[in-house]
Amino acid sequence: MPDSPLGSTNLRPFYFDGHVHIGRTSRNEPVKITASRDLTFANIARECVNRKGIDLVGIIDCGSPAVIRDIQDMLGGGDMVELPGGGLRYLDSVTVILGSEIETGEVGGGTSHHVSYFRSLGQLLQFSNTLSGLITNSDLSSQRCGLTARQLLDLTDSLGGIFMPAHCFTPHKSVYGNCVPRMAYLFGDAFERIPAIELGLSADSFLADRLDELKSKALLSNSDAHSLPKIAREYNVLLLAEPTFDELVRALRREENRAVVANYGMDPKLGKYHRTYCLHCDRVEENPPPLSRCTVCKGANVIKGVLDRIMEIQDFDVPEPPAHRGPYHYQVPLQFVPKVGAVTLNRLLNRFGTEMAVLHQASADDLVAVVGREIARNIVLARSGTLRLQAGGGGKYGRAVTSEKDTQLKLFADGPVVRRDEL
Numbered sequence: 001m002p003d004s005p006l007g008s009t010n011l012r013p014f015y016f017d018g019h020v021h022i023g024r025t026s027r028n029e030p031v032k033i034t035a036s037r038d039l040t041f042a043n044i045a046r047e048c049v050n051r052k053g054i055d056l057v058g059i060i061d062c063g064s065p066a067v068i069r070d071i072q073d074m075l076g077g078g079d080m081v082e083l084p085g086g087g088l089r090y091l092d093s094v095t096v097i098l099g100s101e102i103e104t105g106e107v108g109g110g111t112s113h114h115v116s117y118f119r120s121l122g123q124l125l126q127f128s129n130t131l132s133g134l135i136t137n138s139d140l141s142s143q144r145c146g147l148t149a150r151q152l153l154d155l156t157d158s159l160g161g162i163f164m165p166a167h168c169f170t171p172h173k174s175v176y177g178n179c180v181p182r183m184a185y186l187f188g189d190a191f192e193r194i195p196a197i198e199l200g201l202s203a204d205s206f207l208a209d210r211l212d213e214l215k216s217k218a219l220l221s222n223s224d225a226h227s228l229p230k231i232a233r234e235y236n237v238l239l240l241a242e243p244t245f246d247e248l249v250r251a252l253r254r255e256e257n258r259a260v261v262a263n264y265g266m267d268p269k270l271g272k273y274h275r276t277y278c279l280h281c282d283r284v285e286e287n288p289p290p291l292s293r294c295t296v297c298k299g300a301n302v303i304k305g306v307l308d309r310i311m312e313i314q315d316f317d318v319p320e321p322p323a324h325r326g327p328y329h330y331q332v333p334l335q336f337v338p339k340v341g342a343v344t345l346n347r348l349l350n351r352f353g354t355e356m357a358v359l360h361q362a363s364a365d366d367l368v369a370v371v372g373r374e375i376a377r378n379i380v381l382a383r384s385g386t387l388r389l390q391a392g393g394g395g396k397y398g399r400a401v402t403s404e405k406d407t408q409l410k411l412f413a414d415g416p417v418v419r420r421d422e423l
């Protein structure tokens with residue numbers, strides 16, 4: 001269908017998770033050692049289609065030569081095809097965006113992670129070949145290369161890819177958490193070539209929009225999944241004509257009405273690095289941020305929280321979102337919902353099809369019929385944003401907690417079913 005004069009009538013929403021790791025290749029070679037063994041290329045694609053309802057998935061260990069062999073096998077066997085608009089289509093159901101997460105280091109110190117996305121296998125091969133001379137073991141995930149962040153951006157752009165600073169605020173390996181208070185300090189005049197940044201699980205767009213320099217950037221909420229169930233615990237809704245690499249780039253750059261129209265993510269309190277954590281006292285801070293010392297032992301042996309870091313470097317006390325910023329919806333992944341274990345999760349997926357359907361479409365009554373009132377209540381509380389949360393820090397996830405008061409809420413007696421699908 002041709003575009004209307006406005007160019008937007010044929011656009012529709014697509015779900016995108018841009019940061020999923022690979023644990024092993026199909027030959028059982030390790031890629032991301034800390035990731036689950038069943039996180040293979042084919043299993044990720046299947047999980048997106050069958051259980052998650054994701055339309056585009058960024059697999060970010062594709063620069064590994066061992067993973068490239070898997071991709072070549074799948075292209076050769078006909079399970080996957082390269083799309084004319086860029087990206088790979090798996091079983092005509094999900095678009096794989098080829099990506100590579102790499103660690104860079106600055107001359108004056110500071111390390112950070114970045115994801116480079118590529119349009120085609122040809123581009124990816126060139127990238128992988130160039131990096132193989134700069135990395136000790138290029139089969140493994142997220143390896144340190146001998147480049148600065150700026151040099152990696154230049155390399156990515158020169159090959160036709162796009163570059164996204166990953167989990168920008170986390171304390172150990174990120175631009176703001178470990179390198180500089182302003183991203184532009186790292187990239188200079190090339191800063192404007194970066195179309196998007198990744199928020200990471202411990203931040204959201206409300207926090208990122210306290211920084212003036214991020215106003216022009218698309219903000220992405222991705223899962224950084226290290227196991228199949230964690231795919232799509234954060235994702236983005238993109239307005240596209242079709243699920244391809246070229247359309248994704250247009251959306252990130254807000255061209256021809258394409259856009260990131262919404263983020264769905266965990267409440268940043270649930271992330272592993274939201275608040276400052278004292279290594280000496282083994283304790284997550286609850287006192288008002290920003291804190292760079294422990295309020296109990298007064299020591300500085302802490303892992304600074306994302307919230308604490310943002311408040312330390314912020315331009316604005318309250319978020320100042322630009323006009324193009326879409327809403328950020330909190331969702332508690334089913335894994336975080338109290339009492340939802342593997343058996344319950346399977347029961348929910350068997351009945352409702354995908355996690356998206358459970359989180360956004362299933363009625364409260366239908367949930368009760370499948371998992372009983374108590375768990376159904378927890379799910380409804382989670383998706384209405386009223387579950388009580390304890391902040392995470394120092395590498396420990398935050399927690400959802402239920403209390404006596406919650407059990408007295410009359411969620412099912414009358415009134416409309418809570419729905420979060422506001423698109």
Ligand SMILES: [Zn+2]
Binds near residue numbers: 113142173
């Ligand atoms: Zn990373």
Ligand SMILES: [Zn+2]
Binds near residue numbers: 019021101142224
């Ligand atoms: Zn990662």
Ligand SMILES: [Zn+2]
Binds near residue numbers: 279294296
């Ligand atoms: Zn302490």
